[in-house]
Amino acid sequence: MADQLQSMIELKDIIVRFGDFEALHNINVDVKQGEFFTFLGPSGCGKTTTLRTITGFIEPAGGTVSVNGRDITHVPIEKRNIGIVFQSYALFPTMTVYDNIAFGLKIQKNSKAEIDRKVRDIARKVDLSDEQLAKAVSQLSGGQQQRVAIARALVTGPAIICMDEPLSNLDAKLRVQLRNELKKMQRDFGITTIYVTHDQEEALTLSDRIAVFNKGYIEQIGTPNEVYNHSATEFVCNFIGDINRLEDEIVTKMGLDQTKNHFMRLERIRVNRKPQEGETPFQGIIESREYYGLYIKYYIRTAGQIIKVIERNDGINMYEPGEEVKICFHPDNLMSYPKQ
């Protein structure tokens, strides 16, 4: 689907250096109009640096940044028309919520009436009341502050909005709630969004496409399903979700290619089920288990290694540590990469 849409942001061979250190090596990204695009990776991988290059806080040593086909690599920050929501929200503490949202409009020299109309309009859309508008930002909760940051970034009508780990300062429950709201808002506004996170669950649930970063390179760009089920590199399959690496004994028994490393997702392994065609069963003993409520994670000792398995907590099958079980999985679900 992404290929049919018009290209919005294009990063071509971006190189960023900090002194002698090269933080980004030849980054190429093509974000389509209206897309929710996520930069995912561990800390220090270059995702925020890429985002800051798009917004103009960092000038690349090489390559170009284009928006709608126009080269903006050397356009000043304030003239790019790209909104940003910071990790810390960066709300101005000396201004009220209203003044925070109105700041960009005032800089653009909108009329008073226009500013008032736009501020109230956006506030309604992000669910901020008139009463909250009159408050100081310090009087709002974390979630409300986040809405103010989004409203402030959106009110000037930017073509693109960038979000740098905007949910990382919130508690777990609020994070999930706001994640859904964020997605809904993006859909309603139809705005092209670039989202930076190190949380793979957040990336999978929110994104249309994901770019997985590692040490200043992009390892893979793809839809959540592609990235999760068809990880392009060993790094991606290890970074996203939990996974089992198969040791030599299983590899030999299954007759797999010994020159490669083979990986198997936890939920693709079945316990005490009848093996289907092509599946090799393995006898094992439950070593321990972790109870998560929605599911249970078992650590099963088999063929000289521990295999992790997830079973739905359906109340029918529950295995005790020490219990003998039989596991099986299909080779089609394996992800294999050449040994380095």
Next chain:
Amino acid sequence: MDASLIWKVFGIAFFVYLFFGFMLLPCLNTLTSIFTVKDPTTGMVDPLAVIRFFFAGKMPTFVLNSLKLAVSLVVTVNIVGISIVLLTEYFDIKGAKILRLGYMTTLIYSGVALVTGYLFLYDSDGIMTSWLSKIFPDMNKNWFTGFNAVLFTMTFACTSNHALFFRNAIRAIDYNTVEAARNMGAKPFQVLFKVVFPTLIPTLFSLTVMTFITGLCAMSAPTLLGYDSINPEIVRLAGSSVADESFPQARAALLSIILALFTIGLLTVLSSYERKGHYLSVSKTKAKLQKQKISNPVANVLAHIYAYVLFIIYMTPVVMIVLFAFQNYPSLRSKSLDMNGWTLINFFGAKDFEFMTNRGKYRTRPGAISGLFANADTVGGIRLSFVLSALAAALACVIVVVAVNYIFKNKGKKRSTALEYSLLFPWLLPTILICYSYRTYFNSNDVWYVLGQNLYMRENVRFLIVMAYTVVKLPFALRMVKAAFYAIDEELEEAARNLGASQLVTFLRVKLPIVLPSVLAVFALNFNALFTEYDMSATFQSSYGKTYAMVIQNMCHDEGRDGYNVNASGRRCASTVFIMLVSGLILYLVYGVGARDLGERLERRTKRKKRIQRLMNRLHLSREKAALQE
């Protein structure tokens, strides 16, 4: 040339001018003047003449006296300072809130005002001395003079830093560490010495060094109470002439350089100690300190007695001065309170004084009896101090805000480090060295960069005082404003730029409002200190630079002249009350109002509105009721 380049060149020129013109060159001149004295007999330059004179004469006495005072003060101020904080913050003492107010009175009056206050009580005809001599008729009425008097006065005057910084350090202790120690079986005093004190050592070390320097550089107490220490001697020598004694100026220079060497040495020790790092609390969730009960009943009673004796020592001068400021002349003269003798004459009184001459005729000296605000000299002093302090405090703030903004923008670059160190430079120099250097260096028509003007002449000296005030206050202002700039999240600046604001707009509308409360606080605190400052204007000794503190010192002199001048005495009490009011108001504005953030201010505004609304409603109701009844 574009505008930003012009600003840059102008800025660099300004800071170079300030550093070389008003810090380095005058002080270097003082240093070289020691080695360029001429032998009066041969007329040849004798570089070591002053040094030889120093060791041959009684000059080492002044240095030793200052050292003796400094060492003694370290002991006494630490004992009293630590006591007052422990008694109000750590131990559970009844009435701690009142005690704290008493112990903190030194924050609102210090320097000359405080010393003259003590004199009012303990001088040979002071209230307390008169009272004590009634009980002990054999006592020496002149006991309050020299070393003992200086030590006594300064011990209680110099605990302000303890009251602020040691208190903060104690309040920052994680109470969980105290509980953990108790849980493992430690007794209260073991907890204090083994767990609490070790975390406070860095603060105590800094306080000790600061106290030592204060003792070494003491000015108002030794001058007024008669103790031969370095600073009063420098001032005396600076005003002396070659006709009276051998090379007085060079000797003054030597003494001020000795003082500077001590200060530099101590501050080097302090900063190398600070660089080693502090004991940082590692806990993520600090528990608030809870007051410790002294379980031993005898110790508890003794602690209470000690606390209240200290309280009485702190409060007596304040209470007495406030009371006597509102007493009429007869009770001031007899130093006894008269419940029917309340008056405002010491503040606003203006009367002519009628007296009989030797020839038996009556004469009138118009306006001879005048209160604080009716006395031309005093009002002049207040006005001069007000203008000079406000100018200097504002100038220091502007210089520092511009500099710190630059330093933060060019972090890690050599030029920003150079700028920072140049502004911290006056910290290394004793105030008296700076003022003495200004006085001698600018007292000539040869300084080209001030257009050959003699800045010590006539009214020019006021400019010199403003410069001295500003330069002396730069290091403090820099440290405070820099701390405030650290509070600006870098992302705030980026957010503003992202929303389209230029660098100037970002500075004016985002960064400045954030640091403004701190900048105003620095302004207020500097103003407060300068408004009643004595050391600097005493060093300048110019009739065109008679600041408020100098006027107060003169009142003190006047009191002893022609018998007893009760008018000056009353005015001095009123002056102290006035100073306490001004300082109190400033501290309230800084720590009370200024510390509130936007949220608190808005909350207060809403509450106020509601209160007014309620009041209006009530009024409205009662009016309606009245109308109904009619």
